[in-house]
Amino acid sequence: MKYNFADFEEKWQKIWEENKIFRASSSSSLKKYYCLEMFPYPSGNIHMGHVRNYAIGDVISRHKMMCGFNVIHPIGWDAFGLPAENAAKQNNRHPAEWTRENIKKMRHQLKRMGLSYDWSREVATCLPEYYRWEQQLFIKMWEKGLAYKKRSGVNWCESCGTVLANEQVEDGKCWRCSSDVVQKELEQWFFKITEYAGELLDCTYTLLGWSENVLAMQRNWIGESSGAEITFDILGTDEKITVFSTRPDTLYGATFMLLAPEHPLADKLLEDSPQREEGLAFIKSITGESKEARMEDKQKKGFFTGRNCINPVTYEQMPIYIANYVLMDYGTGAVMAVPAHDERDFDFAKKYELPIVQVIQPKEDSPEDITEAYAGEGFLIQSDTFDGMSSKNARSAIVNLLEKQGSGKKSVTYRLRDWGVSRQRYWGTPVPFIYCGKCGAVPVPDKDLPVLLPENVKFDTHGNPLDSVQEFVNTVCPKCGDPARRETDTMDTFVESSWYFLRYCSPQYDKGMFDETEVNYWMPVDQYIGGVEHAVMHLLYARFFTKVLRDMGYINIDEPFDNLLTQGMVCKETQRCHTHGWLNPSEVKDGNCVHCQTPVIAGRTEKMSKSKKNVVDPDDLIKTFGADTLRLFSLFAAPPDKEIDWSESGVEGCYRFISRVFRLVTDHLDLLKSDIPEADVPQGEVSTEIFLYIHATVKKTTTDIERFQFNTAVAAIMEFVNSLYILQDKLTDTATKSAFKSALITLMRLCAPFTPHVAEELWSLASMHGFISCEGWPTYKEEYTLHNNITIAVQINGKIRAKITVPRNCSEQEVIEKSLADEKVVPYTKGRILTKKIYVHGKLVSIVVK
């Protein structure tokens, strides 16, 4: 029979669905297993990144199911977001309609991949049944002080017309549209993620199932620094300046003070200064710059406020400057400058001719003249009673002194800032607040939730479309009944994805975010799979939400995702022309651009993207090769965490392999349907060999799936098939046929998680009972995975000189005797003294001669 996937792939997808074999229920005596892949944004089409992500998840899920776990494997849609709104503007379509249609199309595409999802748990975040619970949580967080509104400088993307979180700014550009991000002063809603900074950081050391690079990125992003807060009195006023420093040991060398231009004191100190105008102009020249331009300018610029403060340990006066390189949103926005031991302060001191006092010596006898800043550790000098102390010890000693004086204390600072969640866009969850002239910001009462997104909206205006929906904006205050104005900000879409994995546990629950019993049964997620691009944003937010919900008493876990697998990108060669930019294959002929006949620039391998014209469409591939081939290729081409280089011939190779499996099994349907039973024990030479292949392959495939080495798991099955092809001509007696029958049945089972359609079809063609998808995963016996004869390598002085074959149970003495007697070994040992003999059981003999 010829392998023709089109005959049966869709048939099985339909049958699986009709028989509800992937429905999950918490009422099971089996051990639970939660397998989760990052849910897709309904852009309209699945791409190869999705295929890879979901193929990996599906193998894990199907394998666990066959291993007897109670598996939950849900899917849904991250359905709010800007693309829907942009599409609405361009095509005069409603975002809801656009999103609905995309979901429908992509749902069909996912189903066409044969994924083992429990579709009854499907959620779409744009539905009121979903987002009303988010609004409820928002209010609960507000009650606990974890959601708040403040005026602050925010990242503003003009092209998207909205605010962005810090995590969503990449190289000063919008993560979504790559246009420049500017700073803007706005009243915004924030989530107090900084309250959890310490725990979010500490727990990165307990997440043993996460890859080191993701944990490192999170740690980096949270950015903990420990040091001290030190307070300085300002001369001639009652004001004080508090700084944060990681190096209190250098306090005796602090010779001047720096304020961020945005620091409230900067303005205050200039109040009665004769240079007030000049100073304000200086501040404006810096704050007026974009964040990017400000970072770009490495030149130190400062302005003397005319005021001085007092060093709390030397009692020396320190001039207070406003400096361009001090950031308001880190630490306290003020820095004690220690020019001798900080490169930036050193440059500043040189430029403005400020005193440089060395207080740390690298070694006890190093020279005192300084030509550059020394930022390392060492021993204190010119530091009063601390002279001679190591900088490390001095850090705590000086903080102790400050604590006694009441001018400082130990402190920890994080780089992480609160999560700005306000978005000035339509297509998102409305922030459930009402502004009343009398009562201020009032939460929408629970009985009035959800605050529904109005349907009747015009998208032809600039700015937030919600602002112009009068019947939405105009409302009454829930407290006093006066006319009031409704909040028109919607939430960042990362809010929806911060708890969707909880909603999956009880997706239809209508009394709250989730049914606590269900969540506490299914959570945590045992295996999470997704792209590394979410290493910081989504994964950090979801961890934060989990901890918030835990502290509110709804769940009993600290971390949502036990194990995380970040899959690599799918890449393909690009081609480009000097004048016509990126070219797709049809625009290249004989290495020349078809538009201008000039040679194309040699292809580079890059992530598939429309703009680079190097995408391949999974739909086309499924039509040509079938879903099984596409799945198999994305698993076989590389280990899951590495990049895949797209290769058309690699896909064909996978297709060939599946054809081989199909032919091998269908050529022996008579045997499979016959009365000959499966073999329990090997009988005879060929049968023993077959047993060896079966058990060794099951062992290798099982362990490889469990450690996510799908590429080598597939390779093991390929070897198995190659062996069976050779063995199929040797089926002379019943015992052999019996063993071969076992081999074929095992093969089908091993293939089931990878290529479920062909496995199911073969299972049915062989008249086997039930669905292979629900069958047990094959087991192996260690004793059958070993050859009776083993090959031993013989090394003389570290070089392999011979290989000998011995029975498996051969004793050490016998092996060594046999190797010394080997004709290839004798010339190397003749007339020499044997000084050492090492036998590594079953592997090699190492002989040292002199």
Add this chain to the structure above:
RNA sequence: GCGAGCGUGGUGGAAUUGGUAGACACGCCAGACUUAGGAUCUGGUGCUGCACAGCGUGGGGGUUCAAGUCCCUCCGUUCGCACCA
């Protein structure tokens, strides 16, 4: 600058613990079957050399009977963060 990772044939990649480097696949070569083959099957394929042999996991050094794997050092490369006090 800080942090994390990677470096193996023509290509993608194998090699849990130090123990026969290059599994499996792509590509290429040869053969078989064919009117034909871009189908299928079989065999070959790290490099040098006629075989014996020698050389080979980014470079150099070290530990060891034995190193892709451990240690030191240098080089290259990818990713994240970065005027973070």
